[in-house]
Amino acid sequence: MHPQPIDVHDTADERLRRDGQRYTSNRRVLIDALRAANRPVTVLELIDGAPGMAQSSAYRNLSVLEEAGVVRRLVTADDTARYELAEDLTHHHHHLICESCGSVIDIDVPAELEDGVTSFSSSVAKSHGFRIEHHRLDLIGVCPACSTAAR
Amino acid sequence: MHPQPIDVHDTADERLRRDGQRYTSNRRVLIDALRAANRPVTVLELIDGAPGMAQSSAYRNLSVLEEAGVVRRLVTADDTARYELAEDLTHHHHHLICESCGSVIDIDVPAELEDGVTSFSSSVAKSHGFRIEHHRLDLIGVCPACSTAAR
């Protein structure tokens, strides 16, 4: 996929510069937190994990990072936004969502299924005149912790 | 699937009663609007289409209807909730979403692809200890209207 391993910070820096933005320490902290999480995290989680960063800075920076294509914003089951690193900095994946507690886990999908989605996608693009940018395949249910807690 | 055609109003009435609720005229209006829309609609759209219904009633009723399994609440790209009739009152389908204007269109997925998702789903259920309730396969891009407007 990638000729050589991508350095997330270098890439972030580069993409921000392209937008006339700077790769500040707040932004670096956010990227590190997202990388460490390995799952989509809420803004509140990010703020809690980065004491000293103002809420507004977190929101503003995430928005700038999204604009630069470094992170992706998701809205899943609850109404709070979650962020993850852009797929070209990690890998293509999908999500397993607990509709009880809202937690999200990354999952990988078999190549055959992925291919099926891709070809379906292009046929819909044609029939509906859409330019399709990406797709989203979520499995939604109740996580082990929540089903245990409900007992 | 259904031995005989389901009447949406009868079913709504029945499911509400089961919950100790009544099928009032406000609720009927919402159901009719959802049925006419044939796509997920925002609460604001529903309120606009039902003059005289208080915002709070719309939100409360949609919530009651969701609880009764008559409607489904979605959060797609923008952060506003959208509602549609429950799938067992319509049919299983997926969504084509414009990330520019937020509009949502219902789409049907080929049976083979659907089967692939189902079997993947049960393997994930096993491996992660999740009880999987449903899935979501969205195609996300830019609708014809928005790509034209951008020119």
Next chain:
DNA sequence: TTTACTGCAAAGGGTTTGCAACATG
């Protein structure tokens, strides 16, 4: 005649924005 439903208005909670101070190229 009890219980659910309604509209109104106020509160709630995640997110955005105005502004003056700060930091970076």
Next chain:
DNA sequence: CATGTTGCAAACCCTTTGCAGTAAA
């Protein structure tokens, strides 16, 4: 030193809730 960035606080918007009155079983 010009422009981007920050923190603070206020504003914003969608949604929820308290309450007193109304309607249905």
